[in-house]
Amino acid sequence: MDIRTALQSDLEAIVRLLADDELGVSRERFETPLPQAYIDAFSEIQGQKGNSILVAVEDNEVIGCLQLTFVPGLARLGMTRAQIEGVRVDKQYRSRGIGEALFRHAIDSAKANCCGLVQLTTDKKRNDAHRFYERLGFVSSHEGMKLSL
Template structure:
């Protein structure tokens, strides 16, 4: 298995993983051709320094992915932090070390880039994922909140 930065040719496999999930099935669209919104987002990620999609590839198939973003900040004496989101592993291949390999690669990349901490977002409904993150040393230290902008009335 290889862990590397995603290529445009990996996008089909990434979107398939995002959609093949109890939460993703209602908010993602895996269809062929891949919706242009995913292609545009991938292009924007590639252009932005410190923002990447990492993939785990086995026999030329994307079997896991996550998004890794470096965020410069002023707090904590100007610390840069790494943000991990969009973590997915093929559900038929879980508990085989794929997720751990992705995280270790992301953590090592963050350390090499001078980040002082790694944070992640995870849906409260993902109990199994929470146990996995805790096993890797992550601590549930903050409560997150979101505001869906498309739900707000335009003023």
């Protein structure tokens, strides 16, 4: 397995992963051709410094992904934070250490980019994901809130 920054050619597989779970099925649109919104968003991510999609690839197939964004801030003496979101592993590859490898790669990248912490948000319904994040050392230290626009 290889972990690398996503390429445009990976986009269809990434969207498939995002759509293939109980919450993503109602949030995403995996269809051919892909909706232009995904292509535009991927282009924006590629063009923004400190923002990337990481993919886990095995036998030339994308089997996992996450988005990693470095967020500079003023709080905590100007600390830069790493934000992880959009974490998915193909159902048939789960429990093989792929998610952990993606996270280790993202955490190492955050350290290399002088981030002071790594943060993520996770839907309250994702109990298995919560256990996974806690096993990796993440602590549920804050209550998050969102405003849909």
